[in-house]
Amino acid sequence: MKTFDIIALGELNVDLILNQIEGFPEVGKEKFAKQMTLTLGSSTAIFAANAAALGAKVAFCGMIGNDSFGDLVETSLRAKGVDTRFLIRQDKHATGATICMSYDEDRANLTYQGAMDFMSLADINPEVFEQTKHIHISSIYMQSGVKRDLLKILELCKQHGVTVSLDSQWDPAEKWDLDYKAILPLVTVFMPNETELKFLTRKETLEEAIEAIRPYTNAAVIKCGSKGSILMRKGQPDRQQEALLNKNVVDCIGAGDSFNSGFLTRFAAGDALDKCQEYGNMTGAVNTTAAGGTTAFTCREDVERIGREQFGWNG
Secondary structure: OOOEEEEEEOOOEEEEEEEEEOOOOOOOOOOOEEEEEEEEEOHHHHHHHHHHHOOOOEEEEOEEEOOHHHHHHHHHHHHOOOEOOOOEEEOOOOOEEEEEEEEOOEEEEEEEOHHHHOOOHHHOOHHHHOOEEEEEEEOHHHOHHHHHOHHHHHHHHHHOOOEEEEEOOOOOOOOOOOOHHHHHHHOOEEOOEHHHHHHHHOOOOHHHHHHHHHHHOOEEEEEOHHHOEEEEEOOOOOEEEOOOOOOOOOOOOOHHHHHHHHHHHHHHOOOOHHHHHHHHHHHHHHHOOOOOOOOOOOOHHHHHHHHHHHHOOOO
């Protein structure tokens, strides 16, 4: 028996979220935001918190500083039901922070990476690979240590019979130098969005990008925003799932991570991939009903109630 359904491995920071902003920032000028939230941030942490809220047994492996932001991160994860025994706290580097400027369905982020950039395989407790059914890795380009050791991490997952998902996310340096041909055969479920996939494969269209990864992919789910998602499975036709659209979006911060949390919670429970996709579309939609990536996720019952009442979800 495994202790955890999912261990989230990756970056940790706080998010300072600004909403209702009067225009874009300009050098030498000052703008006003009419709403501010300081909360648990980072894609992997949002995923972990929401997966725990949905009922999965979740732990986190990541590096933070011995500072007030680190306290906020650890306290917030625990409050969401995420086990923090594998957190690595140290004095050398401060906990990371992101300023999120939200504009309708998009955002502009400014991040100080801090401690998250320095964690590597050597820092990870080997029990991480022994005590879980599944490991989720996100935001590879934010973590140079994890990115450097990614193949070794994936090989350890395989050796221990652990399934693994990867959401590589945006590359701030825009180099897109992840060797997907070597990495994807070791990934159980690849979870990019359509823009990231096109950049990663250096293709102009989504269709071309999908064909580029197909020979190397076990399964992938591609998030397409208001167009829903596309599920790829080896040896089966691709499956398009329409989005559940919110007419009164609060913000979209963490919507992709919330999709991941829904999808992988059901995956860890043994559901078929098409059912995981449907549930992920619903949880991604529910995310947009509250500010920040975790606010809407109080418990599974509330999330599913919102899914039914506001989006007509009938799962």
